[in-house]
Amino acid sequence: MADTTELAAVMRRHAPAEGMLDTAIDGINLIRSDTPTQPIHVVHVPALCIIAQGSKTVRLQGDTFTYAPGQQLSVAVDLPLSGEIIEATSDHPYLCLKVDLDPLMLAAMLKEAGVAKPSSDHSGRGLAIGLCEQDVIDAATRLVKLLDTPATAKILAPLAIRELLYRLILSGHAEGLRHIAFADSRLRRIGLAINWITRNFREPFAISSVAAAAGMSPSSLHAHFKAVTALTPLQYQKRLRLQEAQRLIYAGTMDAASAAFHTGYDSPSQFSRDYRRVFGAPPIRDVTRLRQSGADLEVAV
Secondary structure, three states: OOOOHHHHHHHHHHOOOOEEEEOOOOOEEEEEEOOOOOOEEEEEOOEEEEEEEOEEEEEEOOEEEEEOOOEEEEEOOOEEEEEEEEEOOOOOOEEEEEEEOOHHHHHHHHHHHOOOOOOOOOOOOOEEEEEOOHHHHHHHHHHHHHHHOHHHHHHHHHHHHHHHHHHHHHHOOOHHHHHHOOOOOHHHHHHHHHHHHHHHOOOOOOHHHHHHHHOOOHHHHHHHHHHHHOOOHHHHHHHHHHHHHHHHHHOOOOOHHHHHHHOOOOOHHHHHHHHHHHHOOOHHHHHHHHHHHOOOOOOOO
16 A cells, blocks of 8 residues: 655644645545544535545445545545544544546646547446555655745645646546546536536426436436436435535524525425434434534545
8 A cells, every 4th residue: 555654744733723624736636534524515516635644434335435544535526425534633633635627627638648538438436435545645755845935835736736746547446537537427517517517506407308407318317317416317416405404504504494495395394204214313312412522524535
C-alpha cells in the first residue's frame, strides 16, 4: 500500500482545525476530524477523496464502503450518501483531500492524452473505492504542498490537479472517471438525469420528462439510474427532499412542518414517516442528536 506519511504531515499543517477547509486552490478542500463522528447524510458532488490518515465508512443505500490511508473514493455523479469517521484522535486525526471533478476538464485532458473511450459502458455504481498507487499519492502531496506558496499555486495548481487526475485514471482504480468524461456515455447521461431532478425536486414529475433530459428511454433510464445510484428516480427525488429538509431544520431556518412543505411534501405526517425511515428518528430527535454531536453536515465523505 502507498505511503501517505508525507501527505498527512502537509495536510495537518494546512488543516489545523476540524471541519472542511476551503483552500486557496479552487476545487480543493482539506477535511479534518479529531474524533469519530455520527453518520451524516449529504448529497456528494463528483469528486476524488484521498485519505491520508484515519478511516471512514460511506453508505449508499444498502451498500457499505470503508476506506483508509492509501485508498481513494471517486464519486462520478451527485449521490445521496451517508458517512461516518470511524478512526480519528487528536494526536492522529482523520485527514482527507477532496478534489472536485469537472467532466469537461477530464474530457479535454483525456483527449489531449489520446486516451480512448472505454470499449464497454459503465454498468455499476456511481462511486468506487480503490487503492492509490504511490505516484498518485506523490502527485497529491505535490498539490497540497503548493498551499505553502500561494503565488506559485496560482500558476501550478491547475497543472498539479491535471497530473493527479491523469495518474489516477491511468492507474485503473477510477473507472467511472473515464466514463463521465465522454458526453455520450451512459454514466454521463445519468448525470444529466440527476441534474434535472435536482433542479425540480420540489415538484412532481413524470419519468418521461427525466428520460427526455437524459436522452434515454424511460425503461433504460429506470434500470441504469438504479444501477448507478441504488435508487429509482422517484426515490432519489425523495432523498433530496429529506436531506434539504434536514439541513433547513438543523440550521434553525424552519420547523419540521415548514421544511416539509418547502421541499414538496403535502403531508407533514408522511414527511415524518419518510424522514424516520431514512434517518432513523423523527426530525426533531434526529436534529437534536446532530446538534449535540456538533455534526458538520458538509463533511460526510
